[in-house]
Amino acid sequence: MGHGADAATTATPRERLDTAGAADVAATLQALATPSRLYILARLQEGPCAAGELAGAVGMEQSACSHQLRLLRNLGLVTGERRGRSIVYSLYDNHVAELLEQALYHVEHLRLGLHDTPAEAVAEAAEPAAAR
Amino acid sequence: MGHGADAATTATPRERLDTAGAADVAATLQALATPSRLYILARLQEGPCAAGELAGAVGMEQSACSHQLRLLRNLGLVTGERRGRSIVYSLYDNHVAELLEQALYHVEHLRLGLHDTPAEAVAEAAEPAAAR
DNA sequence: ACAATGAATGAAGAGCTGTTCATGTGTTCC
DNA sequence: GGAACACATGAACAGCTCTTCATTCATTGT
Numbered sequence: 001m002g003h004g005a006d007a008a009t010t011a012t013p014r015e016r017l018d019t020a021g022a023a024d025v026a027a028t029l030q031a032l033a034t035p036s037r038l039y040i041l042a043r044l045q046e047g048p049c050a051a052g053e054l055a056g057a058v059g060m061e062q063s064a065c066s067h068q069l070r071l072l073r074n075l076g077l078v079t080g081e082r083r084g085r086s087i088v089y090s091l092y093d094n095h096v097a098e099l100l101e102q103a104l105y106h107v108e109h110l111r112l113g114l115h116d117t118p119a120e121a122v123a124e125a126a127e128p129a130a131a132r
Numbered sequence: 133m134g135h136g137a138d139a140a141t142t143a144t145p146r147e148r149l150d151t152a153g154a155a156d157v158a159a160t161l162q163a164l165a166t167p168s169r170l171y172i173l174a175r176l177q178e179g180p181c182a183a184g185e186l187a188g189a190v191g192m193e194q195s196a197c198s199h200q201l202r203l204l205r206n207l208g209l210v211t212g213e214r215r216g217r218s219i220v221y222s223l224y225d226n227h228v229a230e231l232l233e234q235a236l237y238h239v240e241h242l243r244l245g246l247h248d249t250p251a252e253a254v255a256e257a258a259e260p261a262a263a264r
Numbered sequence: 265a266c267a268a269t270g271a272a273t274g275a276a277g278a279g280c281t282g283t284t285c286a287t288g289t290g291t292t293c294c
Numbered sequence: 295g296g297a298a299c300a301c302a303t304g305a306a307c308a309g310c311t312c313t314t315c316a317t318t319c320a321t322t323g324t
Contacts, residue, residue: 012174012177012178013173013174013177013178013232013233013236014171014174014175014177014178016174016236016240017170017171017174017236020236020239020240020243022167022170022171023167024239024243025167025170025235025236025239026164026165026166026167026169026170028239028242028243029161029164029165029170029235029239030162030165030166030311032158032161032164032165033158033161033162033164033165034158034162034311034312035154035155035157035158036312036313038149038154038157038158038161039146039149039154041145042144042145042146042148042149043146045144045145045146046144046145046146050270050271051270051271051272052269052270052271055271060313061313061314062270062271062272063271063272063273063313063314063315063316064312064313064314065271066271066272066273067272067273067312067313068312069271069272070272070273076242076243077242080271082320082321084270084321084322085269085270085271085320085321085322086269086270086271087270087271087272092242093242095238095241095242096238096242098234098238099234099235099238099239099242100145101145102230102231102234102238103157103161103231103235104145104148104149104152104157106227106228106230106231106234107152107156107157107160107161107231108148108152109227110160110208110209110224110225110227110228110231111152111156111160111208162281166281166282168282168283182300182301183300183301183302184299184300184301192283193283193284194300194301194302195283195284195285195286195301195302195303196282196283196284198301198302198303199282199283199302199303200282201301201302202302202303212301214290214291216291216292216300217290217291217292217299217300217301218300218301219300219301219302
């Protein structure tokens with residue numbers, strides 16, 4: 001499964017951005033920008049899961065989870081299929097799974113490789129305006 | 133430079149998430165969740181650039197750009213080095229470049245592969261509450 | 265048809281985000 | 295030293311996001 005030489009791979013990121021629409025790209029990537037959604041996607045990466053069970057697995061209220069699932073569904077990252085009275089959710093396809101995995105990979109390494117930036121900086125950036 | 137078998141690669145995403153701290157991961161990934169920051173990172177991927185020039189290149193006001201640069205700096209994604217009266221920014225390292233590139237790769241393919249989700253859905257998700 | 269379950273939806277509120285405007289800090293050149 | 299330039303910083307505000315509460319819809323079982 002090589003990410004080798006696609007048509008798009010020859011272009012610079014900046015060109016690819018306007019091609020795809022920076023706003024759309026940002027919107028899609030924002031799916032990974034919240035702990036709740038990250039947990040949902042990570043849980044679904046282990047396999048399909050009914051909505052209610054999912055909410056429990058990631059420690060959210062049913063309603064909150066449903067709202068986020070709608071978002072992820074609208075972005076095309078997950079799909080829900082009715083099965084009895086439950087609705088079973090899954091990751092949309094492999095690109096979602098890989099996107100998640102590689103994001104984690106790079107973030108892990110970024111967080112470990114800091115030498116300029118003391119750990120505070122990340123914590124500081126993570127906490128918006130609290131804890132001062 | 134293979135992403136082969138790291139220590140972390142054996143764990144499931146969910147485990148990796150709590151290990152790294154879901155909030156921190158989310159905070160880092162949110163750097164890619166906005167058009168302005170995406171443009172900044174994409175421009176820097178082409179090579180180092182002074183702050184003022186950068187602002188012009190991505191079509192932002194100097195101040196707005198500086199604010200976002202601070203964010204990216206705090207997250208450890210970019211670094212700034214003084215050179216004369218300018219401050220030249222660069223991507224922190226290869227992980228940032230690859231994160232950007234792979235994010236674009238997957239988003240491009242996700243946006244093309246939609247079959248359940250009509251194009252409206254993405255547009256709808258991109259536009260928060262406007263255009264109704 | 266009715267009650268019960270599982271999930272989606274809508275409204276509302278607290279909090280965060282990104283931009284702008286105004287000002288401050290550091291650097292170069294005269 | 296003082297003017298000009300390059301950038302950072304702080305305050306403030308509009309807008310978006312996420313959650314909670316209440317309600318509605320769909321499906322199953324009696």
